[in-house]
Amino acid sequence: MDLFTPTQAAVATGLPLKAVQKAIDLRAVPTRIVKAGSTRSRYLSSTALLCLHLEASGLHELPLSIRKAVFAYISRTPQARQIKVNEVVVVDISNARKRLALGLQKLKKAEQMVVSDPAVMGGTPVFRGTRIPVETITEMLEAGVSAEEILDGYPSLSPEKLKFAMVYVQAHPRRGRPRVQPWNKIQPSKRVRMRLYDIA
Template sequence: MTAVTEMLKATEAAVVSRVSLRDINRVIDERILPDAFVSLDNGRHVLAGACSFIAFYFESAKRLTSEERLFAIKTAGPRLTRSRALAWAALLREDWTVRDEFLTIDLLPFVKGTSERLDDLGAAREIVCTSDDILGGTPVIRGTRVPVYDVAAAVAAEYPIGRILDAWPSLDAEKVRLAAIYAEANPLRGRPRVSSDIPEGSTIVTDRRVPRRRKAG
């Protein structure tokens, strides 16, 4: 799985933390995380393990003040620094309780959630491959010629999973789920390429076309 010490792109950190890219930028700009957990070299990056703190900061906003959340992150930060050489399994056995007078905060659920979502991110990376010999280097689902971003677009359009699997019989529900994660963590830049071609390996579910409405004169 993704290592605790890996520096994630901002878009990847957003997926793992279950927040928006705007929130990740806020975390960096407002220095919500300790400086050691953020890198601005060659783009914005966040330590994989620190996504636990990001998730905590935003998910607990309705119950804890900003000062209480920042205190918890500042207190637990050194534990993550000391544990950076550990595997996630060992990290999950650490004590993630933070206490301040009458307040007790357990960060372990956020560490567990981050571990699970990093597993998903690693799996999503594994199922995607690129080759100049396959669709001109377009990222595809490994072992197929199915473009990963086409699958993700179908998920984003809320097509039923059955319809998606009918269109791409070489896939299964898990590959569809991971394709959506990969595309969210690695969004395309610019306007998507428009093509009338049906991707190889897919089948036509319907050929019904809706005529464009003419503008009123």
């Protein structure tokens, strides 16, 4: 059974991370506790992700008791196509399942483009087949550097890799305190585009 962290669940379902954590805290969706040494982490199954996707689609407007009943039904009958909550509300599960599959496909593709190997950059996540840290590229994008400028400086990358780099970093955020980079807020007085071999 595939298990997902809350950040992976947020990316796959389109829910904000805070909404995912709130659903977990309210026990609206089932979680699994995994122990690694003294650390206990909460993970979600694909069925729980389907429940979260329904939350993102508007089910969060219903009372918590009804949502829990819907999610319990999905857990018992994961292949159900729809659930009739009452005479007015019918939950379409089949379409939600298709949309979730697209979100999971996007997450999987982003994770396949990245590798973390202790022998390469000390285990820092890099684009597969390169020594380019993923976080370096996403920080450049967030600082306002255009995709064209990044691709000029890193010819081994592609527009697709830049797109999925953001997905990967959202699903696998850096642990610990964020790095302080005060220069990110300073606009350069002059920007020159130049390839490295032009300098040599």
